[in-house]
Amino acid sequence: MAAEPLYLAIDQGTHASRAVVLDARGGVVATGSCDLGLSRPQPDWAEQDGEEMVDSVLAAASRALAELGDRRHHLAAAGLASQRASCACWDRRDGRPLSPVFSWQDRRAHAWLRQFEPQAEEVHRKTGLFLSAHYGASKLRWALENLPAVREARGRETCAGGCASFLVFPAHLERAMFADPQCAARTQLWNLRTRDWDPALLSLFGVPSGHLPRSVPTRHPFGTIRIGDVAVPLVAVNGDQSAAVFAFGAPDEECAYVNIGTSAFVQRAVSTRLRPMRHAVSRESSSRTKTGRSIPSKAT
Numbered sequence: 644m645a646a647e648p649l650y651l652a653i654d655q656g657t658h659a660s661r662a663v664v665l666d667a668r669g670g671v672v673a674t675g676s677c678d679l680g681l682s683r684p685q686p687d688w689a690e691q692d693g694e695e696m697v698d699s700v701l702a703a704a705s706r707a708l709a710e711l712g713d714r715r716h717h718l719a720a721a722g723l724a725s726q727r728a729s730c731a732c733w734d735r736r737d738g739r740p741l742s743p744v745f746s747w748q749d750r751r752a753h754a755w756l757r758q759f760e761p762q763a764e765e766v767h768r769k770t771g772l773f774l775s776a777h778y779g780a781s782k783l784r785w786a787l788e789n790l791p792a793v794r795e796a797r798g799r800e801t802c803a804g805g806c807a808s809f810l811v812f813p814a815h816l817e818r819a820m821f822a823d824p825q826c827a828a829r830t831q832l833w834n835l836r837t838r839d840w841d842p843a844l845l846s847l848f849g850v851p852s853g854h855l856p857r858s859v860p861t862r863h864p865f866g867t868i869r870i871g872d873v874a875v876p877l878v879a880v881n882g883d884q885s886a887a888v889f890a891f892g893a894p895d896e897e898c899a900y901v902n903i904g905t906s907a908f909v910q911r912a913v914s915t916r917l918r919p920m921r922h923a924v925s926r927e928s929s930s931r932t933k934t935g936r937s938i939p940s941k942a943t
Contacts, residue, residue, distance in 0.1 A: 648719035651707070651868070651875055653700060654883060655725040655810060657681060657746065657905040660699040662707040664718070672714075675706025681746060687776075689748035693731055693740030693809060700810060704870045721868050721875040725807035727829040727882035730779035732786050732793045732803045732854075735820075738813045741792040744806050745782040747829075752781035762847060769834045769841055779805060779830035780848040787850070803854040805830060807880050811865050820856035821865055825882035827858050884908045 647667060654661045658681065664673040677699040683689050708715040728747035733740050745751075753776035759766070763774040772778055783803045786793050793801060802812065805826035812820060827833040827840075832850060834841035839858045845851070859865075865877040887902040887910075888894045894912035902908050 646714075646717045649711070649714065649717045651704060651718055651721040653704060653721065653723045653868075655696065655700055655723065655806070656883060657726060657748075660696070660703040662700075662703040664707050664711060673707045673710035675703045675708075675710070677702035677706070681748075685751070687750040687753065689746035689750075690743035691729070691746060693733065693742075693744050696744055696806065697810060697813070701870060704868065708870055708873060715871075715873050718873060718875045720878045722879035722881070723807060723810065723865075723877060724881050724883045724886040725805070725810060725826065727805065727807075727826050727884060728778050729806040730782055730804060730830065731806055731809045732783070732790070732801060733809055733812065734796055735800045735802050738809075740809070741796055741801065742786045742790050744809070745779075745786070747777060749782060750776040752776050752785045755785070756781045759847065766831065766844065766847075769836070769844060770828065770831050771835050772828070772831050775831075780832050780844070780850065783830070783854075784849050787854075801854050802856070803850065804856045807882070808856040811877065811880060813866075819866075821859045821863065821880070822856035823859065823861045823863070823880040823882070825861070825885040826880070827856075829882065833858065884910065888912060 649672060650665045652663045652665060657679070659676050659678050662675045663671055666672055679691060679696060679699045681689060681691055726747055729744055731740055731744045732742040756774060756776050759774060766772065766774050776782070786803070802808075802820055804820065804822055807826040808820055808822045824833070824838065828835070832840055832844050832848065832855070834844070840852055840855055842852070861881050862879050865880055868875045868877050883904075884902055887908075888900050894900065896912055896914060898911070900910045902910070
């Protein structure tokens with residue numbers, strides 16, 4: 644009789660990385676966690692150590708797998724949910740971080756961002772997001788201009804993107820760069836309609852397209868997570884808040900979903916394209932599965 648497959652879910656959050664092993668019925672089989680630091684070296688700055696973040700993910704997964712014993716070899720697939728608006732720069736050759744991970748709480752470039760207020764409506768129309776230093780564009784531009792390590796590697800070796808792309812990078816043997824739709828959207832450089840990086844926005848914010856990951860669906864062969872003597876295919880990547888809406892199955896369009904962690908998010912799933920909004924925080928893209936089936940959009 645074939646062994647029951649198990650599945651590894653990883654949640655990389657602001658203050659900790661967590662891992663849960665689930666059976667085919669969604670039951671929790673094992674868990675693990677590892678705390679993660681956050682520093683605020685200056686007002687409006689909030690950053691995390693990239694190597695510590697990678698280590699915390701592996702430590703959380705290792706602790707979960709330690710509870711499994713020999714059953715760890717029954718792991719069939721893994722999925723990752725990460726902080727959405729946090730971002731970083733790293734070296735394409737070895738995955739070494741060239742910058743801190745700029746937290747979603749980081750607003751160091753808010754003054755620089757004010758110059759783009761005349762283009763705010765265009766940014767909102769294309770991205771569903773209001774102009775804000777919360778998102779990745781201004782942080783990545785700040786890193787490209789101000790960090791010596793990033794400047795020195797600014798040619799072909801520099802990678803820039805959301806922290807999910809940074810975490811996924813070492814998992815792919817060919818060192819491919821991938822970005823899922825939700826995390827890509829939180830850079831404020833991703834077009835909801837074309838479902839790809841927007842050339843005009845890249846030019847506006849001064850972020851070279853060659854530094855960015857390839858935009859792929861939420862379900863995609865992202866690579867392999869190696870934990871001790873176990874290699875697990877990573878087949879799904881999503882933003883943490885976006886994934887939370889699906890925690891109890893397909894979301895109900897008549898319900899609002901509240902997820903409380905370091906911050907609180909109120910979301911509602913919709914199946915039709917939203918009109919531009921003047922008083923909401925953001926309007927997000929839908930995710931598409933590998934087969935092209937659309938998962939409803941989320942508005943917050």
